[in-house]
Amino acid sequence: MPLEARPAPARFEGDFATWLCGHGVPADAALARAVAIHANNALAAATAALAGNYPVLRAALGDAAFAALARRHARAHPPADPRLCLYGRGLPRLVARTAELAAWPWLADLARLEWLVVEALFAAPPPRRPRRLHPDRPWPLAAATRWLASPFPVNSLWQAHQPGARWPRRFPRQGELALVSRPAAGVVVSCLPAAALPLLLALRRRVPLGHLAAAELAHLPALAAAGALVPAIGDG
Amino acid sequence: MGLGAGIGLRLPHLAALAAGDPPAPPPGLWFEVHAENFMVAGGPRLEALMAVAARSPVALHGVGLALAGTCPAPARHLGQLRRLCDRIGPVLLSDHLAWQRIDGGRWHVPDFLPFPRTRAALALCIANVHRAQDGLGRRLLIENPSHYADVGGHDLPEHEFLAELALASGCGLLVDVNNIHVSAHNLGLDAGLLIDCLPGDLIGEIHVAGHRADAGSPLLIDSHDAPVAAPVWALAARLLARIGPRPIMVERDGELPALADLLAEAHQAAALLEPAALLEPAGAA
Known part of the structure; x- marks a missing residue:
């Protein structure tokens, strides 16, 4: 998807947001890599915040399983508030709904x-x-x-x-x-x-x-x- | 004494610094925290920061104002930040030149997203900075971003965009020298030239930080998880030699070292503010 020569801010944000969400890829390879870096930065910040807020759950699950759960949560419910110290209220609901964790109710x-x-x-x-x-x-x-x-x-x-x-x-x-x-x-x-x-x-x-x-x-x-x-x- | 070299104060070091001053601090030591970590109703974390602020200068560095976006931070966020400012009395207050909020604010992207530096974007930024400064009752310093690709469509180079933003809104600039190094590498630009173009009179703070190579490309990532690299020190020295001393801060977020190691980097930053270094910066090209 090419960008307009002088996109209005809202139009640019809309295109970029679409790419960040993984829907479509910019035509330019360098821009595609930049989008991937920003998406990874955002995901890493959100999952790090979850790890900080749920140390016991992380210890109980192990790092790898917790990381997978945190990524799933961050993709489904990304932070709406920049105060990441208060991010993750909905994680217990995801734990309760995750079939792979049903053996540990x-x-x-x-x-x-x-x-x-x-x-x-x-x-x-x-x-x-x-x-x-x-x-x-x-x-x-x-x-x-x-x-x-x-x-x-x-x-x-x-x-x-x-x-x-x-x-x-x-x-x-x-x-x-x-x-x-x-x-x-x-x-x-x-x-x-x-x-x-x-x-x-x-x-x-x-x-x-x-x-x-x-x-x-x-x-x-x-x-x-x-x-x-x-x-x-x-x-x- | 005025502000000299500072360090980013992160949570693992907060309790130690709340309990007392560090040994052998560099002259004019100050601390900068991410404001959003403390924009809460109360609790031991906020109390520890207030204990530090009672003894030492503390700056607040926001990561959530989304000043370049069509959906800037809501009034509630500004109110929370203002209350924190009232409690801490920050010596400096800053945030980033970026947009962050998607889908009407339902997703606050915890990163700093790029945009074409058009005249329309400049007008948007000016309005957002005016609104934020009015809501906060304080002057902001705006930080230049890191770039991983040129999104294109610009009307203005970054230094002109920042200068016009500052002159029109009354804000100052926070120059992150590592961001300039990373962006110059990633976009194939001359970092020294970018440094030399910055409007010195408008610069109120300088950041230095570490970076790392991207695993999937030749790019550099503004990761803040490594010591400050030699080329970044050289660029900082070059900038300071031109504009004179400014508060300079070692920013470290990941792979956090011992407090003593961070303070050693702060001593290195403080040395750049000495007259001898300002007159003849080592490594300046």
Whole structure:
């Protein structure tokens, strides 16, 4: 496909975009090579961002399999935001839909947990002034707080893939409720009892403290200790 | 002291520099980060950058404004960048002469795409830079791109395009000397002549970086994954000898070496700013 002598910017962009997507090739061989270099640069940047955001999934799959998965995702869902540190939200869905990975059904939840870690890493800091607790008001979750209730031992799997972690002799046979919080300088993943889920859901609905059931209130200290709630006077 | 030689501050070195100054820094050491890595609501990465910025000059180098495109960065992106500027107080703020957004912004290509330097493209760039500078409340420096082929259809050579863009929009120029070396090699041009044509008064910053050979062609790739090559150092010396000292930065993104090795390259860059080097640049043709 030849270019016009003086193409309007929109026309040129349209032609170039077509080539970048692999639909058609410029007639000029040098231009074709340049398009291939730009396409490769773009793909490499997107897949590198996915590798940075999903280190546990990468460790679980191995470099080659992860790279193939990342390329598939980057081609189907290229980044729309130049902030590549926030690229890859949809990767867990691709993991869940990939037939070749069906034998490892926990991988999609492992990826979901990793994405929650990314979200927590870049979430807003808690307010500087501690909140005064009152029965008629909710105790807000910290902006970084996330959780994943999984039918798989997703917290144990995540912990086992951390640098320097010891591989457990066996993983729990039941599902786990993984909590993602940012108590101080870093993101922490921990495990909560499944019975804490109603409390998390109630806090997300901003249910006032005085309306929480006793069984729910019992889990508040653990959440406060994990930094999952905004700082409050008297929460220690 | 003014800005001397800087280094690109990448994430593996961020924690160390947030904890304290490096030993034996070159005079006027400063740091440049990719702005988009820090355009977030909060968290330890942003806090570490703020700790560095509290002690040392920090420049923000954007990779997402798409200033040469028909679909430039949306207002939301400009707002995020402005908030980061307000937090960091950058000593320099820059982005690239390229287009990046496809299909109405549904694909932001994380690379810098070429375009014919027509009068229409110049008008588009001027409008985009005006809009960005107005939205950011700051002057931008615009970086010359690397070229892998001549897309043709130009009305203006690159140095004239950049000069007209700067004069019309009030922006300055960031001259990436490695990009000039790579482009000259790839397009069969004289790199020294390209350097000599650049409008010195408009240049506010210089980048030096490494490159590598393309595996599938005789081209050079602007890869930033190797030490600065000797011809790039020589071109930087030639430019500085003509225009006088400017903030110069060693840009490294891939195969990141130890901080001490990057600082050694920064010392090499700082030496180019010394009077003796400016009067008689080594290796200048």
